[in-house]
Amino acid sequence: xxxxxxxxxxxxxxxIEIQKxxxxxxxxxxxxxxxxxxxxxxxxxxxxxxxxxxVYVTRITPGGPADKAGLRKGDKIMQVNGWDVxxxxxxxxRKRLTKKKEDVVRLxxxxxxxxxxxxxxxxxxxxx
Amino acid sequence: xxxxxxHSGYSYHSSRSxxxxxxxxRSRERHxxxxxxDSSRSERSVVINPPDTPSQDSPTDMRxxxxxxxxxxxxxxxxxxxxxxxxxxxxxxIQDRTQGFRRYLPLxxxxxxxxLVLATPLVFLLLPAVMWPDRLQACGAACEGLFLSxxxxxxxxxxxxxxxxxxxxxASLPRVCVYRAFLTTLTLLLTMSYWLFYGxxxxxxxxxxxxxxxQFSVSLVDSQLFVHYLAVVLLELRQLQLCYSVCVIRSTDxxxxxxxxxxxxxxxxxxxxxxYYYRDFPLHxxxxxxxxxxxxxxxxxxxxxxxVDGAQSGNGNQSRAMVxxxxxxxxxxxxxxxxxxxxxxxxxxxxxxxxxxAVEEAFTHVRRMxxxxxxxxxxxxxxxxxxxxxxxxxxxxxxxxYLRTTRRQHCHSMESIQKHxxxxxxxxxxxxxxxEAYLAPGPTLQYGPxxxxxxxxxxxxxxxxxxxxxEGTEFLLKCLDFSLAVTVKSIPxxxxxEEYIDPKSHKFILLLQSETSV
Numbered sequence: 001x002x003x004x005x006x007x008x009x010x011x012x013x014x015x016i017e018i019q020k021x022x023x024x025x026x027x028x029x030x031x032x033x034x035x036x037x038x039x040x041x042x043x044x045x046x047x048x049x050x051x052x053x054x055v056y057v058t059r060i061t062p063g064g065p066a067d068k069a070g071l072r073k074g075d076k077i078m079q080v081n082g083w084d085v086x087x088x089x090x091x092x093x094r095k096r097l098t099k100k101k102e103d104v105v106r107l108x109x110x111x112x113x114x115x116x117x118x119x120x121x122x123x124x125x126x127x128x
Numbered sequence: 129x130x131x132x133x134x135h136s137g138y139s140y141h142s143s144r145s146x147x148x149x150x151x152x153x154r155s156r157e158r159h160x161x162x163x164x165x166d167s168s169r170s171e172r173s174v175v176i177n178p179p180d181t182p183s184q185d186s187p188t189d190m191r192x193x194x195x196x197x198x199x200x201x202x203x204x205x206x207x208x209x210x211x212x213x214x215x216x217x218x219x220x221x222i223q224d225r226t227q228g229f230r231r232y233l234p235l236x237x238x239x240x241x242x243x244l245v246l247a248t249p250l251v252f253l254l255l256p257a258v259m260w261p262d263r264l265q266a267c268g269a270a271c272e273g274l275f276l277s278x279x280x281x282x283x284x285x286x287x288x289x290x291x292x293x294x295x296x297x298x299a300s301l302p303r304v305c306v307y308r309a310f311l312t313t314l315t316l317l318l319t320m321s322y323w324l325f326y327g328x329x330x331x332x333x334x335x336x337x338x339x340x341x342x343q344f345s346v347s348l349v350d351s352q353l354f355v356h357y358l359a360v361v362l363l364e365l366r367q368l369q370l371c372y373s374v375c376v377i378r379s380t381d382x383x384x385x386x387x388x389x390x391x392x393x394x395x396x397x398x399x400x401x402x403x404y405y406y407r408d409f410p411l412h413x414x415x416x417x418x419x420x421x422x423x424x425x426x427x428x429x430x431x432x433x434x435x436v437d438g439a440q441s442g443n444g445n446q447s448r449a450m451v452x453x454x455x456x457x458x459x460x461x462x463x464x465x466x467x468x469x470x471x472x473x474x475x476x477x478x479x480x481x482x483x484x485x486a487v488e489e490a491f492t493h494v495r496r497m498x499x500x501x502x503x504x505x506x507x508x509x510x511x512x513x514x515x516x517x518x519x520x521x522x523x524x525x526x527x528x529x530y531l532r533t534t535r536r537q538h539c540h541s542m543e544s545i546q547k548h549x550x551x552x553x554x555x556x557x558x559x560x561x562x563x564e565a566y567l568a569p570g571p572t573l574q575y576g577p578x579x580x581x582x583x584x585x586x587x588x589x590x591x592x593x594x595x596x597x598x599e600g601t602e603f604l605l606k607c608l609d610f611s612l613a614v615t616v617k618s619i620p621x622x623x624x625x626e627e628y629i630d631p632k633s634h635k636f637i638l639l640l641q642s643e644t645s646v
Contacts, residue, residue: 031645032646033646034642039641039642040641043641059645061645098646
């Protein structure tokens, strides 16, 4: 997940679709984000590489739409509805997620355990 | 209170040396009756006994039965005999007379040379007027102007010589200061060469040009003023720039101080260091060192068992027993020290608390007289000495006990305490201010010369004492009871570079880590 300048970023991602929940006049997703290119990457507890300025999921409301969809705490959000979020300011990312006209949000998230799972399965296939 | 406190200081010294001569526990057990503890100051007898073999079955009976019993008794100071202090004092009387001569020698030399220097130009001017007045050319305006210049320059030279050279010496150093000798020689050389020139070219030739002679005299006075400037630079200014850091350690209790001094010869550096010693080092107290000497004596006594008489069989077991006992004692020595020191600390603090309370209470009894007290009965109005004497008894006991516990009772006599109390009352000091003088040992100079235990100093140095101090120089300043070890280190060469920072370049960014819920 570390970003090397000049090289394309490759990551194993999971597709997560969240249905927004209507609460009064707000549409909520049920999680909190942290990070962004205008934030301090050193204070991010979830990133492996402390220079990673990506957007991470910091909290998940238990029982909320994100929780039901399978989002986990510590996930790094790579794309929101097709828009790349890895190089975005915190506010821009928030805006992308909270568009009033969209009911559904399709995220591409990555986490460490995904990569390990792929490696394990590849390893299995090797052995076979 | 101890009124004979100076006496006790030196008698303590002699008894201490006596005690360390005792060998082993056996002699101590046998002579417990005659040994005495710390506090008594009167006559003591120290017995030196060689270790005695108690075995009865010695083959030869050549030994005198009384041989083991003969003792060498060394009596300590008593009221009747001459104490060590008085003997030292006798020697000092003779020394002082010779010291008086040595003290004023530089002054005498300085005044002689000064007189010579001042008189020479005047003589140069007067001799032609006396010896060949008729042939002498009249002195014009320019020439008389030079008279004015000579008189002021001579006045300045007189004041300068008096200020720099004609001061009573503050110390007598072992060797002549090299720079002073050099400057005296230079001055005399200058004066002699001018005299020579004058004698040959002017007196012999009987020169008539008075203006030239006056100019010659003025040039002499100018040269002498420049030599004086050189003297100021060499003797006073050169040592002001600090370039060495010296570390001074007292040998008895390890008191260490660091000073910065400039380029000096070893003897003059020693002189500055001694002046700092009197100002900074706390008074040397031999009473505080007896505990460690006790321990050292115990160690030595326990470990070495000599068998002088040759009979080994009976004593083999005994010596082994002694060695194991000694090693056991050595193991518990640190334990003893720890508990002793903790106990001592507690005792001192308790006594100190009592003392502080007693003094505060005593100070509440006396107060400065105010306007409304003028109507009080005249028996109540006292001057400062009477007031001090009135409140002194209530704190005397607590103070005496405290000083006894911290072993400083010989530093303060009753009169000195009363005098200090009067001083504090006159200057409206608080009880705490009065007590500070007794809670900590002050600098050596604050006590009278009879308590310094540091009068005659000897400089022990491997390098010549007139050579300058360098990095790594070490020397020793010895006095009767202790010595000061001095090591010299140079102050590092400091490389200072500058860096310009534009005041507008101070900019900051905010490091955020915000969390928003979506």
